[in-house]
Amino acid sequence: MDRFILTLVVGLFAVAGFGQNRTQIKLNNSDNSAVHQRIVRDVSALLTACNVASVQNKAIDWTGIQIGNNAKSRINDIWSTSPFRCIETNLDVNLLRIPGGKFQLRQIPVVVITGDARKNEELVFNIRPDGSIEDLYFGLDQHRYRHLLSAGEGLTDFRRRQMILDFLENFRTAYNRKDLNMLEMTFSENALIIVGRVVQETERGVDGMASLGQQKVELIRYNKQQYMENLRRVFSRNAFIDVNFDDIEIVKHGSRDEIYGVNLRQKWRSSTYGDEGYLFLMIDFEDEEHPLIHVRAWQPEKETPMEEVIELGDFDIIK
Amino acid sequence: MIKRTVVFLWLLSFGGLHAQTCDEILNDKAYFSYRATAETVEAARSAAQDFLLNQITTTVKSVTELKTKEISGEVSQEYVSTGRMSSNLRLSGLRHVVCENQRRRDDDVTVVVYISLDDLEKSAREVENQVQQYLEMMEMKKLLDNDILTDAYTAYLLTFLSPMNISATFEGNKIRDARSFLEILLKQHLRDIDLSLAKPRPGGPGMEEQFSVEMNVIGSNQTDFVYEFYSSTLNSRAQLPRGKGTFHFIIQPSAPKERYRGYLSFSPLRIDPNVRDAAEANGFSKEVSIEFDFSDIIEVDFNIREQGENVIASPVLKHLSPRTFEWFSNGKLISTDQILRVPKDEIQGSVKLVVNGLTSHAKEQTVRGAPIQTVQTDKKPEITTEQEVRSVSLLGSELGKLQNFSDLQNKLRSFRQNGQATWGRQNDFVNPDQCWVIMVDGESQKLIHVLTPNQDGRKDLKTGKVFQQIDEQFNGYAQIWIDLF
Numbered sequence: 131m132d133r134f135i136l137t138l139v140v141g142l143f144a145v146a147g148f149g150q151n152r153t154q155i156k157l158n159n160s161d162n163s164a165v166h167q168r169i170v171r172d173v174s175a176l177l178t179a180c181n182v183a184s185v186q187n188k189a190i191d192w193t194g195i196q197i198g199n200n201a202k203s204r205i206n207d208i209w210s211t212s213p214f215r216c217i218e219t220n221l222d223v224n225l226l227r228i229p230g231g232k233f234q235l236r237q238i239p240v241v242v243i244t245g246d247a248r249k250n251e252e253l254v255f256n257i258r259p260d261g262s263i264e265d266l267y268f269g270l271d272q273h274r275y276r277h278l279l280s281a282g283e284g285l286t287d288f289r290r291r292q293m294i295l296d297f298l299e300n301f302r303t304a305y306n307r308k309d310l311n312m313l314e315m316t317f318s319e320n321a322l323i324i325v326g327r328v329v330q331e332t333e334r335g336v337d338g339m340a341s342l343g344q345q346k347v348e349l350i351r352y353n354k355q356q357y358m359e360n361l362r363r364v365f366s367r368n369a370f371i372d373v374n375f376d377d378i379e380i381v382k383h384g385s386r387d388e389i390y391g392v393n394l395r396q397k398w399r400s401s402t403y404g405d406e407g408y409l410f411l412m413i414d415f416e417d418e419e420h421p422l423i424h425v426r427a428w429q430p431e432k433e434t435p436m437e438e439v440i441e442l443g444d445f446d447i448i449k
Numbered sequence: 450m451i452k453r454t455v456v457f458l459w460l461l462s463f464g465g466l467h468a469q470t471c472d473e474i475l476n477d478k479a480y481f482s483y484r485a486t487a488e489t490v491e492a493a494r495s496a497a498q499d500f501l502l503n504q505i506t507t508t509v510k511s512v513t514e515l516k517t518k519e520i521s522g523e524v525s526q527e528y529v530s531t532g533r534m535s536s537n538l539r540l541s542g543l544r545h546v547v548c549e550n551q552r553r554r555d556d557d558v559t560v561v562v563y564i565s566l567d568d569l570e571k572s573a574r575e576v577e578n579q580v581q582q583y584l585e586m587m588e589m590k591k592l593l594d595n596d597i598l599t600d601a602y603t604a605y606l607l608t609f610l611s612p613m614n615i616s617a618t619f620e621g622n623k624i625r626d627a628r629s630f631l632e633i634l635l636k637q638h639l640r641d642i643d644l645s646l647a648k649p650r651p652g653g654p655g656m657e658e659q660f661s662v663e664m665n666v667i668g669s670n671q672t673d674f675v676y677e678f679y680s681s682t683l684n685s686r687a688q689l690p691r692g693k694g695t696f697h698f699i700i701q702p703s704a705p706k707e708r709y710r711g712y713l714s715f716s717p718l719r720i721d722p723n724v725r726d727a728a729e730a731n732g733f734s735k736e737v738s739i740e741f742d743f744s745d746i747i748e749v750d751f752n753i754r755e756q757g758e759n760v761i762a763s764p765v766l767k768h769l770s771p772r773t774f775e776w777f778s779n780g781k782l783i784s785t786d787q788i789l790r791v792p793k794d795e796i797q798g799s800v801k802l803v804v805n806g807l808t809s810h811a812k813e814q815t816v817r818g819a820p821i822q823t824v825q826t827d828k829k830p831e832i833t834t835e836q837e838v839r840s841v842s843l844l845g846s847e848l849g850k851l852q853n854f855s856d857l858q859n860k861l862r863s864f865r866q867n868g869q870a871t872w873g874r875q876n877d878f879v880n881p882d883q884c885w886v887i888m889v890d891g892e893s894q895k896l897i898h899v900l901t902p903n904q905d906g907r908k909d910l911k912t913g914k915v916f917q918q919i920d921e922q923f924n925g926y927a928q929i930w931i932d933l934f
Contacts, residue, residue: 159620
């Protein structure tokens with residue numbers, strides 16, 4: 131009994147005092163296969179290592195975690211700007227199947243530490259068919275995720291929506307990783323990039339005094355190279371970048387099944403700057419393994435009326 | 450010219466392939482084959498193909514119903530499945546060959562349609578792969594707490610495109626027969642749902658027999674389903690998209706609560722075009738029992754007056770089809786006639802009318818102390834004889850339920866055998882105002898209007914409208930004038 135009390139006290143101290151809690155996941159739909167066992171072991175070990183590293187403000191200790199170098203490198207990139215910890219000790223999760231025989235774990239609650247801020251996020255683990263961790267993203271809002279998936283009409287549309295949401299989660303997390311390579315590969319060579327800039331129009335009144343004037347949005351067009359160069363500068367001068375996507379809407383093109391339009395609200399927060407705006411992406415799934423963005427348009431939310439938000443119908447597609 | 454060349458080349462290429470004769474193909478165990486003879490190659494091919502497909506798919510289509518039986522208060526449910534032939538298979542590798550040496554007459558041609566067992570297997574695997582993808586999607590949606598029944602329905606219909614039973618994997622379990630698995634899933638939904646009803650609302654003046662009632666499917670949160678309720682007794686059906694809708698019916702209730710049986714079925718709002726044919730032939734339905742509550746709208750009243758030494762009372766009923774009348778005075782039964790006609794001295798204090806034994810809706814009027822209105826008149830009472838009540842409420846409403854001319858013919862024959870009706874043209878009747886008038890569309894043979902006898906206008910039982918006269922708006926329809934008695 132004394133030993134039990136001692137264990138309990140030590141356990142509470144460990145969790146409450148240092149936050150270095152273990153996180154053990156359990157698969158609700160496990161078949162106890164070797165693959166499932168590996169997933170449970172590696173994901174639990176990685177989350178626990180993150181919990182320890184976030185408290186100690188150190189790099190992740192990968193000892194005992196079987197993971198490929200590529201995945202390790204990507205997670206380390208996230209860690210360098212957005213370390214996190216999971217405060218749950220036991221997590222019951224569903225193992226989802228995604229295209230390509232892969233698996234996915236969603237809704238793993240974590241607290242992300244960016245600068246002095248703490249923010250609740252949900253992790254998404256992508257897992258290879260052999261059970262090894264392939265990648266880790268910050269997920270979209272689960273309610274929205276379910277809604278967007280359920281709106282799919284039939285098998286193909288469901289799969290595409292699944293891929294778009296997976297792509298958006300990866301795209302969003304690319305900013306946390308400062309992953310210029312991924313972003314560069316994502317934009318097509320001839321991508322049209324539109325950025326709205328607020329301009330103040332001042333008018334002279336009859337008395338010669340300047341009136342308050344009106345704020346207007348000027349749309350500036352960039353090519354891929356110009357945009358990537360801007361992004362490179364942004365990445366270099368910010369310790370962290372945190373991008374959040376809300377109010378996502380997915381629209382399939384009327385005549386081209388492989389083209390989708392995605393409208394969403396983007397919240398951008400970095401060490402030096404923050405804004406909110408409407409983001410439109412035209413995504414081409416002709417090569418489903420490597421979807422391409424043909425159009426990226428951003429407009430400031432406050433100054434852009436809803437009817438002027440750029441959407442898929444605003445473009446003629448010539449391929 | 451191009452067309453001819455193509456046809457010629459096709460024949461040449463077919464000739465090249467035609468290493469086996471018809472008899473060889475028919476006797477070859479590596480093929481499923483069937484032979485048919487007709488006047489043209491196309492007709493013979495089509496017939497042989499139908500036979501072949503039916504041979505492959507004898508049990509492909511099934512209509513499954515969950516039937517509820519009530520014996521001595523015990524309610525039991527059972528599934529009833531009826532098999533039908535099908536030719537909606539998705540087959541790749543179906544071929545045919547014209548048997549030149551099989552000619553029976555100069556203008557007949559024999560064709561053998563065949564498919565190899567390998568191609569049959571391949572076709573099944575193609576469908577199986579698609580069903581499996583649906584099951585994986587269902588598995589994913591289930592884990593995300595999303596609805597899976599619409600996909601289950603589509604996958605279930607897809608199985609009918611396969612020439613063989615197909616297996617699948619769901620949630621890590623191997624399923625030997627995907628169709629049975631999906632059918633059970635859908636039947637479970639059927640078992641879990643039921644109908645709830647609001648109180649029926651009667652139509653406006655002149656349409657008292659037309660009711661509408663709001664229906665709700667309970668036990669379902671399916672937003673992608675359209676449900677349907679159908680009652681053959683009431684001859685009406687209601688579409689309930691997303692589980693809600695209005696059921697319209699015509700009835701003259703005889704009790705405050707009346708129970709009817711009907712069928713509740715469901716299908717997705719959107720159906721994959723690839724399985725539309727299968728959807729038309731395969732449905733799920735369940736027999737349900739519904740109860741209408743008319744208690745708030747039934748009205749029983751009577752007019753009472755003196756006539757010489759007698760007191761005469763006649764019932765005034767609303768939303769009630771009378772079967773029996775009981776007149777009481779001071780608690781004593783004084784008459785069971787429809788019209789009360791008794792000497793004044795038999796009335797003690799009050800008169801009470803009970804119709805159909807419904808004491809809950811009885812009407813009582815005090816007569817002593819308040820003088821009974823004395824009326825010397827031969828005016829026809831509101832409800833005169835049992836015969837007339839029956840004519841209007843039963844025989845007439847039977848006409849209203851008929852849909853087409855042949856139904857009407859059968860009904861009129863039946864009326865004539867029972868001595869209940871005569872019919873003809875308007876000029877055949879001395880007082881055509883007392884006739885029912887049926888308007889028949891000559892082309893479709895449908896009964897468009899069923900008009901009641903003229904009492905301040907004719908009410909159309911089909912539309913509920915009241916027409917003051919038979920005029921040019923009915924031109925183009927055949928008119929049948931019927932006297933019900």
